Amino acid sequence: MRRAERLFQIVQVIGASQWTTAQALAERLQVSERTIYRDVDHLSASGVPLYSQAGKGYALLEGYQLPPLMFSVEEWQALLTGLSMAQGWAGQRQAEALRAVQEKLAMAVPSHLRALASPVSAPALPERRMLGALLDPLQRAIRERSKVRVHYRDVQEQFSKRIIWPLGLYFWGHCWTLVGWCELRKAFRHFRVDRIVILQTLGDRYPHLPGHTLADYEAAMDARCTDPQSTVEEKTPS
Template identity: 45%
Template sequence: MRRADRLFQIVQIIRGRRLSTAQFLAERLEVSERTVYRDIAELMTQGVPIEGEAGVGYRMRSGFDLPPLMFTHEEAQALVASVRIAQPRLDATLAAQAENALSKILAVLPAAARAAAETLAVYAPPIEFDPATRLRLEPLRLAAEGRRKVRLSYLDLKDVASERTVRPLGCFYWGAVWTLAAWCEVREEFRNFRIDRIRELDVLGSFRDEPGKTLPDFFRQAEVSAAAHRSAHPKPN
């Protein structure tokens, strides 16, 4: 990759994230962290309003923007593939917004890039979601984004009913079912709830993130559990 292209990619990555570490940038661009530090310094010298420092991370100062982007044929195809695969699996509102966004992108592409994108030979057939899952996915997603507690009437896989008040953290799709990752205030620990097993839900008041109860904490715990499982069940040589 030419340095000019790499500098452009760094700007795109940083402007699309809240915080990007040098390690993350180096891994994405397949260069050393030292190269990233030099590139960041060059961009700042050129007047790009990047804030942050080595060892902490970088972000773009609010208000900075670039001219409209032009996509390569492959990038346009990747966008079409992403929407086609994701759309049947999303809640109705998000699926419609994905279609709107893709239409806007295709409308401004050069003719050749648009033709390559629209004729992409990758398709995702419709899938039959339990209607209750599709109905509940959106309010759970919005509750997680808005930091709102949710009261659940839940039926586990053993058909044991329970009432839970949870702090929703994110909705996860596993290829067959959607689950809600949450901090359960009844169990005082992280829990995963199959959305198709939720019988009723009520969105409650807001909550603030607390140490040990956030989505990054959930991911860290999952990594520790996975590592412990691998250690206890090593693959045969």
């Protein structure tokens, strides 16, 4: 890592927390503490408002504006690629938010990076745009803990109606699945989002109950993976 990049990262790391020790900086940047001391002295001499306190470490003056973001060419193109792929598979509102993030990042990087385009494109195909119409309300329902009613079509073309407590969305590279607590089955269930025929957000908020949260679901799945004899009930409608 070039020294200029390391100096910038030191300012970023210190600015992101209330106090940061030289040891933590050394471990983060994989250099010696002596190097950190020299770098901090250099930054202070350059006018960066850093201050230190025994037993706490370093802090940055509140309100100090960091210089432009520094990425390598590979890092910048990787970031653009990830944003492009996320936009192609996201709902409309989230895709717009991702574009806004990309524009803000472009304003904060040096001009030589701003001129580079991502070598990878993930355009939103018609079927993905249709899927996006479901992702936006599902994400909002998850955020607001709103119950949803779904009309679902499984792989056998069987239809069912469920009231779900939406907990999370998972992307598998080719499809999205909704994880939620199913009031009908009284258990966690998966639903492929592209098989939801009708989605209705209800006015009711679901409670935060032990054993019904996303953390509970993930803990149960971890237990199931480590213990094949686990009796966790979880099924995926096909």
